Amino acid sequence: MAYDFNLFVIGAGSGGIATARRAAQYGAKVAVAEVDRLGGTCVNRGCVPKKLMVYASHFASHVQEAAGYGWTFEPGQFDWNHMIQAVNNEVTRLNGIYQQMIDNAEVALYQGHARFVDAHTIDVAGKTVTAEKILIAVGGKPHRPEIPGIELAITSDEIFHLAQQPKRMVIFGGGYIGCEFACILNALGTEVTQIIRRDKVLRGFDDDIRTEVQTAMERHGIRIVTDELVSLEKTDSGLQVNLKNNNMVLVDVVGLSALGRKPRLDNLGLKNTRVEVTNGAIAVDAHSQTTESNIYAVGDCTNRINLTPVAISEGRAFADTLYGGQRRVMNYDNVPSAVFTTPEVATVGITEAEAIEKYGEVAIRVYRSRFRPMYYTLPQLEEKTLMKLIVYVQNDRILGAHMVGDGAAEIIQGVAIAIKMGATKADFDATIGIHPSSAEEFVTMR
Structure with missing residues (x-):
């Protein structure tokens, strides 16, 4: 045919x-x-x-x-x-x-x-x-959950076309989309409340990373509440957000639904x-x-x-x-990713929990470095960077690299190349760091 x-x-x-x-x-x-x-x-x-x-x-x-x-x-x-x-x-x-x-x-x-x-x-x-x-x-x-009044909420698609900046906003969901917009709007001056269903944001990421970024978000002024959305309704005082644990939040413009795709x-x-x-x-x-x-x-x-x-x-x-006559398949191992929160998150490889589940706790070694970058010393701000490496003891191979801090995506992109090529902790240790930089921490952790 x-x-x-x-x-x-x-x-x-x-x-x-x-x-x-x-x-x-x-x-x-x-x-x-x-x-x-x-x-x-x-x-x-x-x-x-x-x-x-x-x-x-x-x-x-x-x-x-x-x-x-x-x-x-x-x-x-x-x-x-x-x-x-x-x-x-x-x-x-x-x-x-x-x-x-x-x-x-x-x-x-x-x-x-x-x-x-x-x-x-x-x-x-x-x-x-x-x-x-x-x-x-x-x-x-x-994704829009089937709850009363959900039509009153916008999704992440509509945020780019809001005619006016919200003064008060509630964001539902602790995934990367919800966290990114919470940070954006908070830094632009909107009063942000983020409703998450679990105790930490960014489910699926390394636990240390989740804790670090959530702590920073709250320190920057984002109110994070663990609860579940029950309904939305329009009132004379604004959009009323009703939560499961008898909590209520009022916003003046809109609630942003960020509950996945x-x-x-x-x-x-x-x-x-x-x-x-x-x-x-x-x-x-x-x-x-x-x-x-x-x-x-x-x-x-x-x-x-x-x-x-x-x-x-x-x-x-x-x-x-x-x-093209080149039979090949996509390789899903060690795909790096980033979350553009403030501070930024980036990761490649598996988490500490995944490594323990796969190899056992005694078979892995974890390296961490948490510090204030030089940039923040003169402004005297307590902004922190967290870096983490997960290493398989048997062959010294790096299983995962995770970071919270300025330039995380730019740094992890380079680290991802090394991990994709099978780099070991000894390879990292043998690499001379660029001083002074945050990135050098990845090759100086002991």
Whole structure:
């Protein structure tokens, strides 16, 4: 049978576009469908605009810290609308770059919602196309719990378009999205209450890291409450947040729902295929192949490791295998990640608890260093950095590296290369540190 395309990609986010471009470079005839703006969550509602807001949130503290070095500044005034406009202008610029990338790759773009008619046929806004292979790269969306009044809360998607800065805000959820926005808004002057269901934020991260960052967040003025959301209601005094333990919080503008994300599979027409969905995500094998032999999936809709660089790597591995004659799979070992809280968190490898569970407590050795970076000595601020290495005693190999502190993501990115290559503690010890720097602590811990 003759198909319209060799490959049709549903979703023009980072993973989808990376796959489409790579496949087209190998000579495949490729199309991509997108119902929203190009670039997906990362460019439009995630990594990029959020990181720009993180930068914006740091300037007030820079002014305070500068006084310790002899600088005097007049009190500044923050313009929320200017920041939001500037952030969204940058997103628009990036949308244009993504359009240029697919144009240069000669990838056809179908604007509209795509759904399966059958395993080889896609309907895009009423137009039918066929493809030999189809890749699902639709990403995820914020999860809204089914509780009374939840429609009064915005999600992390809408925060980038708020017309006014909230004076009082409650954030639900202790994951990385909730923590990042709590820190951003708090530093910009919003009174923030964060509601978490467990005793610590950032479940899944190393316990020392969780404790360190939560302590710092509370010291910076974020009120963290362990409780569960029961309902939201609008009152004359503001938005009333009702919690399980008879607690109540009033906010003047909005509550931000940051309770995780789930694959965006609504109205995709998967029932017209043999694609299997497990626990709300598309089931795939090591080659990103679904239970329908010609249909594949990458990125957050598969709920493996939901990070933009992972989706891109999965997509490129798929394209290399099917169209480039280079059969390979994505390697999920030692994938580094960061949380852009204040202070910043970054990590690679396994946690101390995971190492103990896998090897036993006597088989690992843990190194920690907690200190005040030199930068904060003259401003006389008690900001701390925590670094941690987990080592397997039997072969001295480093199993995990974790950090809380300024520049954590930049530092751990380099450390991740060493760990990916199988570095030992002896390798770290033999490396000369850059002095004076925080990073040198990773090669001087004893």
